Structures are given as structure tokens and as C-alpha cells.
Amino acid sequence: MNIPVLTYHKVSGQWEISFTMMYPGQFEKQMQYLAGKGYRGKTLKEYLRENGNRDFVITFDDAYESVYQHAYPVMKELGFRGSVFVPTKYIGKMNTWDLTLGSDPVRHMDGEQLKELHRNGWEIASHGERHRVMTGMPHAAVKKEMSYSKTLLESLISDPIETFCFPFGAYNKRIVSAARDAGYKNLVGFTGPSRYGVISRSVVYRVVDNPRSVLRKIRTKDPCRFIENAKEGIFHSFSLLTRIKQKISS
Ligand SMILES: [Zn+2]
Known part of the structure; x- marks a missing residue:
């Protein structure tokens, strides 16, 4: 499916060696630029229900x-809402898998924060339980992560959870059908071509992106979009380091 989806990770003033973290001021500039061009940021669930061309x-x-x-706060000001993908074992806990190279580990949102986002129109969605690469997991463990995370989030926000995002964007036919069996309607991957009906996304990187390149990412017919695809392909390969670190430390 070719729909305009941006991917962010941290939006923080705490410096770290990370390609995906974004400074708050940088994020704000990007959002204001898009809003100024008439674009409106939505959750995936909202977008799939109804969407206009901006x-x-x-x-x-x-x-x-x-x-x-x-x-x-930046998005609230502009009337934008987003989808947030939650690894449920980390709700309110410190991160353990990121490759932060010397900087302090960061915290994940707690239940109250997730509930507040949900009350303000955000979509709360599953990212599994432990943020593990699912393609290498025994099938029973995959099924358990998918259903337990869904049930937990549903009881937290008292609303159906419709979207699943594959940790590290790693999926195959088996993982996709397990997600469908668990009752997820929308499946989300990472950058790159989409397979088995999984929605692919454009990742925004701190060092190489600016408001104009972010605009190119959401204009799915932009003639220069291939530049964004190439950039994202290169940077995504760095996430392999995080996957290796997680494997070693587990
Ligand atoms: Zn993730």
C-alpha cells in the first residue's frame, strides 16, 4: 500500500549517537512547515477510514x-494526531535495547501517558511485547506476543487495538498471517517495498532530513522521492547493529 506515513522514534533534547532521534526544535519546524503547506497529520486508523489529498x-x-x-504538545497545537507503537513489556520502564553509546538510557511512556494520548485522539497500537525480531522466534512465542500485547493495551485504553507494527520492520508470510489471526487489521513495516499487504513507511533521520525532505517523503508521487528511498535504505541498514546488540545482551 502506497500511503504517506512518516516514522519517528525519540523527540528529545538529550543528545545521543542515534540517527533516528530528533531534537524538539527540529521536529517542530518540520510539523510547522507541513502545516503551512496545508498538510494535516493523522493517525493511521483515521487516515484509513477517510483521507484527503493533503x-x-x-x-x-x-x-x-x-x-x-x-x-x-507541538502536534496538539497544530491539530495533528499520531499513532504510537508500544512494546508492552516496556510501558513505564527504561529502555534496554537501544544502542546509545554512552548516553543515559531513556524511559518509555507509562499507562497514564498512553491513556492521555488516546483521549486526545491518538492511536495506541501494538509493537509486540519485548521488541524482538519476530522472524526468528518460535511460532508459539510470536502468537503469544501478538495476542498478549493486544489484550493488555485494550484493557488499558478500553478500545480495540487494530494496528500491529513489526519490531525492526522484520516480517515474513508466517508472521503476517499470525498477526492477521490475532485480529490486527493494519500491519506496519519499515522503509522499503511492501509485501503481503503490509504498510511501508518513510523514516525521518536527524542528520539528513529537513522540512523539505520530509515533504518529499509524504508526497508519494514526488519525482524526487527516490532520493528519500535511497537515503532510508542506507540508514535502515544501521539498525542491524541494534539487532545484534539486542541478541548479544539477551
Ligand atoms: Zn521499534
Whole structure:
């Protein structure tokens, strides 16, 4: 499916060696630029229900607390809402898998923060339980992560959870059908071509993106969009380091 979806991770003033973190001021500039051009940021659920040609989707992976602190107020001001993908074992806990190279570990949103976002029109969605690569997991464990995370989030916000985002964007046919069996309607991957009906997204990177490149990412017919695809392909390969670190430390 070719729909305009942006991916963010942390939006924080705490510096770290990370390609995906975004400074609050940088994020604000991007959102204001898009709003100034008449674009409107929506949740995936809202977008799939109804969309105009200047609507786009904003997603946040991993439910970092910094998103609640810095992205949410900026978006609220502009009338934008986003989808947040929650690894449920980390709700209110410190992150353990990121490759932060010396900087302090960061916290994930707690239940109250997730509930507040939901009350303000945000979509709360599942990112599994432990943020593990699912393609290498035994099938019973995959099924358990998908159903337990869904049930937990549903009881937290008292609303159906419709979207599942694959940790590290890793999926195959088996994982996709397990997600469908667990009752997820919308499946979300990462950058790159989409398979099995999974929605692919454009990742925004701190070092190489600016308001204009972010606009190119959401204009799915932009003739220069290939530049964004190429950039994202290169940077996504760095996430392999995080996957290796997680494997070693588990
Ligand atoms: Zn993630």
C-alpha cells in the first residue's frame, strides 16, 4: 500500500549517537512547515477510514516518553494526531535495547501517558511485547506476543487495538498471517517495498532530513522521492547493529 506515513522514534533534547532521534526544535519546524503547506497529520486508523489529498500519517515507534513530552504538545497545537507503537513489556520502564553509546538510557511512556494520548485522539497500537525480531522466534512465542500485547493495551485504553507494527520492520508470510489471526487489521513495516499487504513507511533521520525532505517523503508521487528511498535504505541498514546488540545482551 502506497500511503504517506512518516516514522519517528525519540523527540528529545538529550543528545545521543542515534540517527533516528530528533531534537524538539527540529521536529517542530518540520510539523510547522507541513502545516503551512496545508498538510494535516493523522493517525493511521483515521487516515484509513477517510483521507484527503493533503493528509498524511505520523507514527512513533517504541512509545518513548520524550514523544509525550515534546512531540505531543507541538502536534496538539497544530491539530495533528499520531499513532504510537508500544512494546508492552516496556510501558513505564527504561529502555534496554537501544544502542546509545554512552548516553543515559531513556524511559518509555507509562499507562497514564498512553491513556492521555488516546483521549486526545491518538492511536495506541501494538509493537509486540519485548521488541524482538519476530522472524526468528518460535511460532508459539510470536502468537503469544501478538495476542498478549493486544489484550493488555485494550484493557488499558478500553478500545480495540487494530494496528500491529513489526519490531525492526522484520516480517515474513508466517508472521503476517499470525498477526492477521490475532485480529490486527493494519500491519506496519519499515522503509522499503511492501509485501503481503503490509504498510511501508518513510523514516525521518536527524542528520539528513529537513522540512523539505520530509515533504518529499509524504508526497508519494514526488519525482524526487527516490532520493528519500535511497537515503532510508542506507540508514535502515544501521539498525542491524541494534539487532545484534539486542541478541548479544539477551
Ligand atoms: Zn521499534
